[in-house]
Amino acid sequence: MTRYYDLVLGLIPLALGGIAALLTVFGFTLTTAVLPASFVAVGLIGHAMFVNGPVDDARPAADDGGFQPAD
Incomplete structure (x- = not known):
């Protein structure tokens, strides 16, 4: 299955x-x-990094047995 970042990697040289x-x-x-072609390629890279950036979906639960905040 083609994901967003696979499409971005294909669109940059294209x-x-x-x-x-x-x-x-x-x-x-x-x-x-x-020059304008490179602006489009850099725009694709910037969109993939900052607008639709990769995030880690694995967030620790509140009572995971780890350290708790001191407040």
Whole structure:
């Protein structure tokens, strides 16, 4: 089953190469086309890290026998 992070890892090179290739077809030079394509790739990485970041679902229960807060 494909999860969100699998899709992000697949979209990063696809966005970088696809957008750069598309912009070169429209007449931009390759060095100019890579810049907006890289912004999209970095945006995907930023979204995966900060907006929909990985979280640990295993939270300890309140009475798990461990240390208790001192308040």
